[in-house]
Amino acid sequence: MSLPSGTFAQSYGQDMALVRTKGKWVFFAILLVFVFTIPQWASNSTLTLATVIGITIIAAHGLNILTGNCGLVSMGHSGFMMVGGYTAAILSSKTATPFWAAALVAALVAGVVGIIFGLPSLRIKGFYLIMATVAAYFIISWLILQFRGLTNGTDGLTLPRANVLFGTITTKNQYFYMVMVLTILATIVAKNILRTRAGRAFVAIRDNDLAAEVMGVNLFSYKLLAFFIGCLFAGFAGALSVQFYSFANIEQFPFFDSVWLLGMLIVGGMGSTSGTIYGVIAIKVLQQLATKMGPSLATLVNVQAAVGLALILPGLAIILFLIFAPHGIAQIWERVKNYYQLWPY
Amino acid sequence: MTYFFQLVVTGLSLGMMYALIGIGFVIIFKCSQAFNIASGQIVMIGGYLAYTFLISYALPLWASIIAAIAVAIVLGLVIERLAVRPLLGQPVLSVVMMTIALAGVLDGVAIMGWGGEYLTYHKSLPNISLSIGSVSVPPSSLLGLIVSVIVVAILMFVFRFTKIGLAMRATAEDEQVTRSLGIKATTVYALVWVIACVVGVSGGVLLGGVSGVSPPLSDIGLKALAVVILGGLDSIGGAIVAGIILGILENLASGYLDPLMPSGGGLANVFPFIVMLLVLVIKPHGLFGLKRIERV
Numbered sequence: 001m002s003l004p005s006g007t008f009a010q011s012y013g014q015d016m017a018l019v020r021t022k023g024k025w026v027f028f029a030i031l032l033v034f035v036f037t038i039p040q041w042a043s044n045s046t047l048t049l050a051t052v053i054g055i056t057i058i059a060a061h062g063l064n065i066l067t068g069n070c071g072l073v074s075m076g077h078s079g080f081m082m083v084g085g086y087t088a089a090i091l092s093s094k095t096a097t098p099f100w101a102a103a104l105v106a107a108l109v110a111g112v113v114g115i116i117f118g119l120p121s122l123r124i125k126g127f128y129l130i131m132a133t134v135a136a137y138f139i140i141s142w143l144i145l146q147f148r149g150l151t152n153g154t155d156g157l158t159l160p161r162a163n164v165l166f167g168t169i170t171t172k173n174q175y176f177y178m179v180m181v182l183t184i185l186a187t188i189v190a191k192n193i194l195r196t197r198a199g200r201a202f203v204a205i206r207d208n209d210l211a212a213e214v215m216g217v218n219l220f221s222y223k224l225l226a227f228f229i230g231c232l233f234a235g236f237a238g239a240l241s242v243q244f245y246s247f248a249n250i251e252q253f254p255f256f257d258s259v260w261l262l263g264m265l266i267v268g269g270m271g272s273t274s275g276t277i278y279g280v281i282a283i284k285v286l287q288q289l290a291t292k293m294g295p296s297l298a299t300l301v302n303v304q305a306a307v308g309l310a311l312i313l314p315g316l317a318i319i320l321f322l323i324f325a326p327h328g329i330a331q332i333w334e335r336v337k338n339y340y341q342l343w344p345y
Numbered sequence: 346m347t348y349f350f351q352l353v354v355t356g357l358s359l360g361m362m363y364a365l366i367g368i369g370f371v372i373i374f375k376c377s378q379a380f381n382i383a384s385g386q387i388v389m390i391g392g393y394l395a396y397t398f399l400i401s402y403a404l405p406l407w408a409s410i411i412a413a414i415a416v417a418i419v420l421g422l423v424i425e426r427l428a429v430r431p432l433l434g435q436p437v438l439s440v441v442m443m444t445i446a447l448a449g450v451l452d453g454v455a456i457m458g459w460g461g462e463y464l465t466y467h468k469s470l471p472n473i474s475l476s477i478g479s480v481s482v483p484p485s486s487l488l489g490l491i492v493s494v495i496v497v498a499i500l501m502f503v504f505r506f507t508k509i510g511l512a513m514r515a516t517a518e519d520e521q522v523t524r525s526l527g528i529k530a531t532t533v534y535a536l537v538w539v540i541a542c543v544v545g546v547s548g549g550v551l552l553g554g555v556s557g558v559s560p561p562l563s564d565i566g567l568k569a570l571a572v573v574i575l576g577g578l579d580s581i582g583g584a585i586v587a588g589i590i591l592g593i594l595e596n597l598a599s600g601y602l603d604p605l606m607p608s609g610g611g612l613a614n615v616f617p618f619i620v621m622l623l624v625l626v627i628k629p630h631g632l633f634g635l636k637r638i639e640r641v
Contacts, residue, residue, distance in 0.1 A: 119626075123625075134567060135621045142614065145611065259448070263445075304456050304461045305457055308458075311449045318446035322442060326435065
């Protein structure tokens, strides 16, 4: 973290603070005001986009801890979101559990499933682990379809309205506010997990796992912990996503979503909490742009053109970032900041 | 018993498809240590190309195959030059992520270019069939078998007996030494991608002829990854053996176990992944793969 000159810490509290400068406080205040006034001016589709971005940010934070910091690349994140989503859906539709409790249980269940599919990570890494998580996604979605009595198979499950601690959520605006509060909380939690003993152990494992083990990092427990935390976030996001549509279905969590989640990390900057947020916004906005261009493209190319464009644009973005800015938007932003701090030198 | 043999025979044809796609993957990995997750998408593009040349332009079979291969060569060169070469020297995972993004782009191109429709052209392929006793071998199996055998024979010949094959094997062994001996590694990489694309597209022409082309066809690329994991990432022979094993096992499993499943099964879609997970846990380097020892 680079600080402007003249900023220094006089106490441990100051040293540990997340926000160090006045400029940043002002920036965050403006950002908060902006985020929480979105429902006042935004159209319906923009509000949906903003809510989905919030939910995706929560899932991406989990993947950032798992992949960006612990170096365990998971291409099954969408599958773990599916576990969370279906757990929440089953609990709230079959047992009338309030949503907040269902979401917490969903997160825990997804975390435990994550540990189970994370077990191979003790023996394999790199490409082999990617393949194991790909297998995890397909096995999870197949199992969900098999337990028809519980999950309704391909028909999906309908959810009642969300019941949170202080009442029932009825409008889209209220849901947006709830998701935003949870997104901010998740961001703070994710940022702080990375500053704990476990977070430092994750980075040590990513940089060189053999060296980390020799230095006393227990690979077994920390790799599984990374999987647990990563899938905890995914499960919670899955529950939020299912509740947002009041409907749970396999189609909601396609395999390519895990690919885009990884792409968001690359575009934003692997390992950086703020980068994760930039990446999610960049990819989601690109996809929305492709969908918006759909009607005009439909006459030019073909009816499905928007679907194709929604795959091509983010794909190209990932390739371009890999080639020209492998550390993502976070690094570009850092460079810009350094430039104007040193200006005119 | 006839049922069993029928399942084995259809499994064999599926397995040869897997093997063909797996070979494309293995060649790239062997020579440049890069993982190509977009192999399924290349297969799908091959199917669409065959449709375009055979049906839309109504070319004869041989001309369509030559045209499809020509496009495949261009595709391989473009991918290598624009996307893979700038990433030379980057960590392995960047190349994996690049091919994943490439998979998205190729999927998108197929949807933009061909409307993502389900297209068939099986009538344009030669109709040869064979029956042994009560078991009939479908034409697709025969074609798949013949094409795979030809492709594997050509590749084996190129690898063993030609100068460029020697260069490829040398690059696979140690890129830096190869460069210092005056072999252009970049040329080898370009050639490797071209070969992989040609193999993938010819697989796609066949597969599209058997089952029709649509974007979900590219899912076979993910299943073929199970084949390469089982066979060992850097073994061409392993890809063939594992392809046949998995193809037959998958067919047997869905033939015998699907009726026992509570909701219809669909075991064929998940079986390769279960095998893949088991192989990864028990024997990560596969049947014939080179075991690498890691040091700090």
